[in-house]
Amino acid sequence: MLIDSGYTTHAPLTLALLASERGLGGAPLALVANTHCHSDHVGGNAAIVRRYGCPIAVPEAEAPFVRRWDGKALLHDYCDHRVDRFGVDREIAAGSRHVWGDLEWQALAASGHDMSALVFYNAEHGILISGDALWENGFGFVMPPEVDPEALPATRATIEMLAGLDVNVVIPGHGEPFTAAGAAIERARLRLDSFARDSLRIARHALKVNLMFTLLERQRMALADLPAYVERVGLYREFNAMFFRMAPADFAEMLAGELEKSGAARTIDGWLAPARA
Numbered sequence: 001m002l003i004d005s006g007y008t009t010h011a012p013l014t015l016a017l018l019a020s021e022r023g024l025g026g027a028p029l030a031l032v033a034n035t036h037c038h039s040d041h042v043g044g045n046a047a048i049v050r051r052y053g054c055p056i057a058v059p060e061a062e063a064p065f066v067r068r069w070d071g072k073a074l075l076h077d078y079c080d081h082r083v084d085r086f087g088v089d090r091e092i093a094a095g096s097r098h099v100w101g102d103l104e105w106q107a108l109a110a111s112g113h114d115m116s117a118l119v120f121y122n123a124e125h126g127i128l129i130s131g132d133a134l135w136e137n138g139f140g141f142v143m144p145p146e147v148d149p150e151a152l153p154a155t156r157a158t159i160e161m162l163a164g165l166d167v168n169v170v171i172p173g174h175g176e177p178f179t180a181a182g183a184a185i186e187r188a189r190l191r192l193d194s195f196a197r198d199s200l201r202i203a204r205h206a207l208k209v210n211l212m213f214t215l216l217e218r219q220r221m222a223l224a225d226l227p228a229y230v231e232r233v234g235l236y237r238e239f240n241a242m243f244f245r246m247a248p249a250d251f252a253e254m255l256a257g258e259l260e261k262s263g264a265a266r267t268i269d270g271w272l273a274p275a276r277a
């Protein structure tokens with residue numbers, strides 16, 4: 001079985017990895033289970049179903065959004081992330097237990113970054129598959145209190161829930177597996193403290209990671225088109241109206257400038273591009 005399936009644009013790579021000897025080889029695939037339904041975790045689902053005909057399982061609370069393909073609740077259209085549509089075959093309830101790959105896994109509620117997210121925990125070996133709830137250095141972006149007053153408290157509660165688990169290795173939704181779970185939890189707490197003091201910082205962080213995400217997918221975006229882009233795409237338009245109240249051109253320039261300043265992107269000849277392209 002497979003947990004999370006990457007970006008839709010990376011679906012050919014995901015299929016190649018699955019088919020490789022490191023993956024399934026020639027074996028069938030029994031199930032895809034998703035920690036949550038953001039575009040970078042479910043983007044390969046449709047292609048995998050076409051290839052393997054296996055069922056797709058999503059967190060119970062997220063299933064209605066997937067069934068009606070709610071581009072705002074799933075942060076797909078709302079953030080301008082492209083995802084091939086897929087269906088839901090099974091719903092995973094928080095607190096449920098599953099035998100996957102000869103191990104028993106508990107599905108634990110891990111709301112915050114995504115309010116319906118789950119993590120999967122194997123107590124016998126102390127393995128935590130954490131999705132975007134905990135990375136080695138942080139966690140997935142969180143909505144500011146003005147957008148969702150539950151998001152930050154939920155993120156904190158999730159981090160404290162994870163702190164109470166006996167974890168030997170974390171397999172995160174982004175980055176390499178890591179063993180120092182305690183240090184990662186401490187870094188997550190510090191980030192939460194700094195977020196709690198500054199809503200604008202949370203808003204800027206959410207915009208930056210989403211713009212970087214789109215930039216990585218497209219590889220470049222014309223600076224001249226950015227003002228219209230931040231007006232057209234819901235996340236940028238609504239966050240600007242709520243937090244920044246800037247003219248679109250100034251807002252676009254600020255976002256591009258912040259990506260450049262952080263070293264994630266660069267501008268060349270009127271284009272914004274990933275720094276490591």
Ligand SMILES: [Zn+2]
Nearest residue numbers: 038114132140
């Ligand atoms: Zn996510």
